[in-house]
Amino acid sequence: MTRQCEIQVLIKCKSKHVTVERNAGKSNVWKHFGIIKVDGESVGYVKCVSCDTLMKWKSCDGTSGIKVHTESCTKRSVHYCYGTLY
Numbered sequence: 908m909t910r911q912c913e914i915q916v917l918i919k920c921k922s923k924h925v926t927v928e929r930n931a932g933k934s935n936v937w938k939h940f941g942i943i944k945v946d947g948e949s950v951g952y953v954k955c956v957s958c959d960t961l962m963k964w965k966s967c968d969g970t971s972g973i974k975v976h977t978e979s980c981t982k983r984s985v986h987y988c989y990g991t992l993y
């Protein structure tokens with residue numbers, strides 16, 4: 908089992924073992940998250956494409972947990988990136 912800190916190290920050093928794949932799911936959360944794969948194997952983590960946060964996720968978990976993150980993250984990044992536009 909690959910641990911979160913190990914995956915973070917692999918991502919940080921841009922290891923070619925790690926890929927971030929788009930989930931084909933219909934939910935909007937998949938515009939904000941990619942599924943982490945190590946050597947092509949799903950390791951039970953997803954990564955927020957806006958802030959690089961790693962979260963534990965399995966398909967049986969559904970999207971509610973990561974949706975909470977996209978809501979707070981979007982607010983943060985919109986505020987940060989677009990200033991007074993919104």
Ligand SMILES: [Zn+2]
Nearest residue numbers: 955957958980
């Ligand atoms: Zn985020």
